[in-house]
Amino acid sequence: MPQVKIIAKNFMDMVASLPAMKLDQLYENAFICEAILRSLPPLAKKFVLQMLYIDGPVSAKSMEEWVLPDGVSKYKVAVDRLIQLRVFIETADRKRETTYRLNPTFQANLQKLLIHGEVLAREPMPSNITVRLPSLEDLEAYALDQWECFLLQLINSGQAEKPSNISSSVMKVFQKGLLSQRDKEAPRLTESGFQFLLMETNAQLWYIIREYISNAEERGVDPADLISFLLELSFHVTGEAYDIDTLSDEQRYAIKDLADLGLVKLQQGRKESWFIPTKLATNLSMSLADSSSRKLGFVVVETNFRMYAYSTSKLHCEILRLFSRIEYQLPNLIVGAITKESLYNAFKNGITAEQIVTFLQQNAHPRVAERIPSVPENVTDQIRLWESDLNRVDITPAHFYDEFPSREVFEAACDYAREWNGLLWEDSKNLRLVVKADIHTHMREHLRRQK
Amino acid sequence: MASAPSKLYADDVSLLVVLLDTNPFFWSTSALPFSKFLSHVLAFLNSILVLNQLNEVVVIGTGYASCKYLYNSSSYSNHGLEDGRMPALCTRLLKNLEEFVIGDEQSIKEDPKGGTMSSLLSGSLSMALCYIQKVFRSGSLHPQPRILCLQGSPDGPEQYVAIMNAIFSAQRSMVPIDSCYIGSHNSAFLQQASYITGGVYLKPQQMDGLFQYLSTVFGTDLHSRTFLQLPKSVGVDFRASCFCHKKTIDMGYVCSVCLSIFCKHHKKCSTCGSVFGETPVELDSVSKLKRKTPE
Numbered sequence: 001m002p003q004v005k006i007i008a009k010n011f012m013d014m015v016a017s018l019p020a021m022k023l024d025q026l027y028e029n030a031f032i033c034e035a036i037l038r039s040l041p042p043l044a045k046k047f048v049l050q051m052l053y054i055d056g057p058v059s060a061k062s063m064e065e066w067v068l069p070d071g072v073s074k075y076k077v078a079v080d081r082l083i084q085l086r087v088f089i090e091t092a093d094r095k096r097e098t099t100y101r102l103n104p105t106f107q108a109n110l111q112k113l114l115i116h117g118e119v120l121a122r123e124p125m126p127s128n129i130t131v132r133l134p135s136l137e138d139l140e141a142y143a144l145d146q147w148e149c150f151l152l153q154l155i156n157s158g159q160a161e162k163p164s165n166i167s168s169s170v171m172k173v174f175q176k177g178l179l180s181q182r183d184k185e186a187p188r189l190t191e192s193g194f195q196f197l198l199m200e201t202n203a204q205l206w207y208i209i210r211e212y213i214s215n216a217e218e219r220g221v222d223p224a225d226l227i228s229f230l231l232e233l234s235f236h237v238t239g240e241a242y243d244i245d246t247l248s249d250e251q252r253y254a255i256k257d258l259a260d261l262g263l264v265k266l267q268q269g270r271k272e273s274w275f276i277p278t279k280l281a282t283n284l285s286m287s288l289a290d291s292s293s294r295k296l297g298f299v300v301v302e303t304n305f306r307m308y309a310y311s312t313s314k315l316h317c318e319i320l321r322l323f324s325r326i327e328y329q330l331p332n333l334i335v336g337a338i339t340k341e342s343l344y345n346a347f348k349n350g351i352t353a354e355q356i357v358t359f360l361q362q363n364a365h366p367r368v369a370e371r372i373p374s375v376p377e378n379v380t381d382q383i384r385l386w387e388s389d390l391n392r393v394d395i396t397p398a399h400f401y402d403e404f405p406s407r408e409v410f411e412a413a414c415d416y417a418r419e420w421n422g423l424l425w426e427d428s429k430n431l432r433l434v435v436k437a438d439i440h441t442h443m444r445e446h447l448r449r450q451k
Numbered sequence: 452m453a454s455a456p457s458k459l460y461a462d463d464v465s466l467l468v469v470l471l472d473t474n475p476f477f478w479s480t481s482a483l484p485f486s487k488f489l490s491h492v493l494a495f496l497n498s499i500l501v502l503n504q505l506n507e508v509v510v511i512g513t514g515y516a517s518c519k520y521l522y523n524s525s526s527y528s529n530h531g532l533e534d535g536r537m538p539a540l541c542t543r544l545l546k547n548l549e550e551f552v553i554g555d556e557q558s559i560k561e562d563p564k565g566g567t568m569s570s571l572l573s574g575s576l577s578m579a580l581c582y583i584q585k586v587f588r589s590g591s592l593h594p595q596p597r598i599l600c601l602q603g604s605p606d607g608p609e610q611y612v613a614i615m616n617a618i619f620s621a622q623r624s625m626v627p628i629d630s631c632y633i634g635s636h637n638s639a640f641l642q643q644a645s646y647i648t649g650g651v652y653l654k655p656q657q658m659d660g661l662f663q664y665l666s667t668v669f670g671t672d673l674h675s676r677t678f679l680q681l682p683k684s685v686g687v688d689f690r691a692s693c694f695c696h697k698k699t700i701d702m703g704y705v706c707s708v709c710l711s712i713f714c715k716h717h718k719k720c721s722t723c724g725s726v727f728g729e730t731p732v733e734l735d736s737v738s739k740l741k742r743k744t745p746e
Contacts, residue, residue: 042463068680
């Protein structure tokens with residue numbers, strides 16, 4: 001069975017995969033330059049800063065001299081990344097030496113940024129028009145609510161309390177790969193769907209956004225435009241209101257979808273309407289590996305395999321149900337138990353023990369998060385043991401041979417199978433052997449020749 | 452109090468505390484005008500803020516007779532990610548700087564220190580360390596701190612004890628002190644500070660390219676430093692100052708109880724009060740050679 005792995009890295013991988021011309025075009029936008037710079041590995045950032053005011057090309061050799069012997073591998077990664085993103089342009093000079101120089105557009109934009117400083121992507125609206133702006137806490141709650149609602153709708157179209165206006169075709173795109181639908185059956189989560197649910201919010205968001213972007217062309221939107229708009233959005237100030245009339249038509253269309261995902265909140269005044277970016281939007285350009293976006297956990301696991309989840313969220317309950325037996329639910333507390341049966345169920349759905357353990361660790365309640373380990377060792381060990389229990393039996397298609405005419409023929413057949421690395425079992429007393437199915441034809445040939 | 456590694460952000464998030472020398476006695480004689488110096492520094496601070504949205508910059512002014520927090524990128528961050536924007540950085544910093552310099556001038560007039568022209572480095576170092584301690588103790592996650600001294604004025608031997616104490620406390624809390632010395636002679640204090648705390652000491656040769664020096668050497672976050680060639684210290688001046696006359700000395704007397712250093716023989720230690728014995732016949736035979744070796 002092919003293992004479907006959800007690649008949830010970050011925005012920049014997607015940007016890097018754009019064609020060169022599109023990339024150069026993107027760098028015209030100062031925000032994208034800044035977002036790209038921030039996404040680079042530390043060493044690469046360093047090189048960009050160092051080369052910022054060097055106009056000519058720098059030879060690869062002299063660059064390598066900046067690095068200590070220990071750091072050569074890091075240096076290679078950094079330079080590869082820079083070339084991939086076309087921040088560095090590789091050229092060969094007369095003496096056939098590789099030289100690098102900064103992408104001129106990128107360079108000019110960054111220089112400007114350093115001297116004149118960051119400008120706002122868009123002027124926020126004056127506060128006399130936008131009365132009653134939500135507080136940052138309200139906004140964050142709104143964003144998470146919206147996101148959860150979306151997720152619930154994603155996994156179970158019927159369960160969502162308030163249907164969002166994401167068109168069903170777009171929703172289908174999101175569901176592709178996460179849900180499988182057989183005829184006349186309710187859609188079921190696929191293996192990657194389960195994995196998706198256990199991911200961090202940021203990683204989930206990124207997955208959805210990636211799907212959204214790659215689907216853009218079908219909707220008649222240029223993916224590069226969409227990327228640049230999303231990156232620009234991430235430089236807006238959380239909690240400030242921005243006039244929706246400053247957006248182009250395509251952007252206005254996109255922002256409605258983003259509102260459904262919880263990236264922005266739309267509000268309407270008497271005449272004007274405006275959008276307020278939430279934390280989800282401003283985190284978009286951040287590298288997802290950053291633990292800074294870590295939110296407070298809610299799960300306490302005890303050594304007796306009982307699990308207390310302080311959460312009111314229906315989604316959390318659904319997620320926990322994936323691998324545990326929910327015993328009872330109080331208004332703010334979900335109590336469950338991790339049992340062998342519940343875990344076998346999870347493994348059957350393609351969730352791995354490692355994913356469950358990481359989920360429990362990442363979402364550990366602050367009271368236990370400070371402890372090391374945050375999830376009791378006996379529980380994590382047992383989860384892993386139960387998983388390896390399932391993997392005890394390995395099924396290999398095979399063929400069974402017996403009734404060999406003589407011991408010589410049997411020995412020769414064994415040796416032959418060994419040569420092909422296909423011998424699984426031999427019983428020299430009764431002249432029987434088992435070989436892998438894929439060498440069966442060779443084996444038959446061999447035996448025929450022996451006759 | 453060393454910080455637990457789990458409390459740090461990933462990789463390269465840094466808190467840079469810059470100690471800005473504003474000593475009027477130095478700048479009036481310097482070849483590099485203060486305004487030019489400032490424009491290099493502002494661009495540098497901005498580049499630090501651009502590199503990572505979680506980076507923080509704190510600027511402390513080191514005056515002749517006083518020190519003051521001039522700018523803190525996190526305190527103007529009522530806008531979440533938009534903190535430390537250049538316009539804010541420029542205007543806030545320049546406004547505070549002006550106020551500070553005027554106030555400093557006032558205190559010079561009120562309380563002239565006499566001969567020395569050094570600035571109050573010990574004060575600003577202590578302020579920087581206090582700020583870093585505050586960061587260590589607050590919140591769950593904090594950036595990796597480091598201190599950068601942009602110093603031009605000569606060392607003030609009378610601050611020897613205070614500066615050394617600050618250096619050792621920085622060493623204890625694993626905060627490197629980088630120093631960029633723009634004066635004419637090398638600064639023994641800063642050389643020692645960087646050497647002991649594992650920072651970088653650099654005396655730029657070309658003042659026009661100050662930004663390049665700053666970004667190349669001092670812009671490096673602590674994580675990347677393990678992979679990069681950075682200027683190494685050659686010949687650190689380890690000489691100590693005596694406690695009695697605050698003079699830098701090669702040889703002197705050391706109290707065997709509290710390790711205070713004196714240039715002349717005393718009957719009693721001025722620090723801990725121990726009574727010393729006989730007056731030595733000859734300096735060379737009896738006095739201990741004072742050589743402070745790095746730990």
